[in-house]
Amino acid sequence: MRQQIRPLVAGNWKMNGLGPSLSEIALIAEGLSDHQHRLDALICPPATLLAAASAKTAGTALAIGAQDCSTETHGAYTGDVSAAMVVDSGGSAVIVGHSERRQGRGETSADVKRKAERAVEAGLQAIICIGETEQEMLDGRTEEVLLRQLQESVPAGSQAVAVVIAYEPVWAIGTGRTPSIDNIAKLHAFIRRSVIDLLGDEGRKLRLLYGGSVKADNAAEIAAIEDVNGALVGGASLKSGDFLGIIKAF
Numbered sequence: 001m002r003q004q005i006r007p008l009v010a011g012n013w014k015m016n017g018l019g020p021s022l023s024e025i026a027l028i029a030e031g032l033s034d035h036q037h038r039l040d041a042l043i044c045p046p047a048t049l050l051a052a053a054s055a056k057t058a059g060t061a062l063a064i065g066a067q068d069c070s071t072e073t074h075g076a077y078t079g080d081v082s083a084a085m086v087v088d089s090g091g092s093a094v095i096v097g098h099s100e101r102r103q104g105r106g107e108t109s110a111d112v113k114r115k116a117e118r119a120v121e122a123g124l125q126a127i128i129c130i131g132e133t134e135q136e137m138l139d140g141r142t143e144e145v146l147l148r149q150l151q152e153s154v155p156a157g158s159q160a161v162a163v164v165i166a167y168e169p170v171w172a173i174g175t176g177r178t179p180s181i182d183n184i185a186k187l188h189a190f191i192r193r194s195v196i197d198l199l200g201d202e203g204r205k206l207r208l209l210y211g212g213s214v215k216a217d218n219a220a221e222i223a224a225i226e227d228v229n230g231a232l233v234g235g236a237s238l239k240s241g242d243f244l245g246i247i248k249a250f
Ligand code: 13P
Pocket: 012, 098, 168, 172, 173, 174, 175, 176, 211, 212, 213, 214, 232, 233, 234, 235, 236
């Protein structure tokens, strides 16, 4: 039976967005009012827009989050943004371990776990990303890679209110390619079993998001999969109409 888990539809703006883009955030917040009774929605703009986006969405159901945070709490870490700074800017969540940071910036699962710990300590919801590369998928190693990333990135004793897992196959990000519905279902069921093994009963409640080329026109079939409890959306979160289409599907 499908679990009663409130979905989360999250948008990751990556390194996109300047002041004028705040109007898209306002439109998303406005459109969300028809759906906020049944799901949560989050936009993660670049760090430079966090405070302004939080001010813009004050009093609405749209949450604002960051795309990364430091492994450290404070101190001599030039360029880092701490979890407490995200909270201070009005954020309530942070993405950690996105593949663009794991692959592109050499972050290890140990780093990701430290970031998730800092986030949760500061009162943020940590969205921990996992996902296999195309080569790992072709080599038939997807489950092995996902299990290792979960074991090494998810803090012990994580609670479902504080931690969300996002499965994003690296080869599906920004490519317009997605795994088949059967494969997403199979891998989300695998991730569910794995988080139950890791966290016990709490693992049954954790939200598992799918990410990678989610668009308004494929969101409904992805949303219907058991153990998909939301989406992490890149490109299609930049335009309010596209993102609201995905929210509607969930
Ligand atoms: P796209 O939706 O553009 O494929 O990006 C997915 C992603 O990386 C979200 O974090």
